[in-house]
Amino acid sequence: MSTYPFEENHDTVCYCMNVDNFTIKKAIYDLKLKEVDDVVRETKAGGGCMSCHMTIETILDEVWADLEKEGFKRY
């Protein structure tokens, strides 16, 4: 059973580095990543052509909505 407050979605987000949605969400949630650059550093997603950066921003907003409900502060 997942301990995460989001679905296991294995759709590819970053085609350059072949990284899926769930891998990115888990990294953001577990490591409290705040910026796209943090996601690039920890997962490699976004480290190529950068065309997935908008999607990564959206994923950051989604995960931080959950984290803020749990009392964590993004800003």
Ligand code: FES
């Ligand atoms: S698709 Fe993510 S860096 Fe190119």
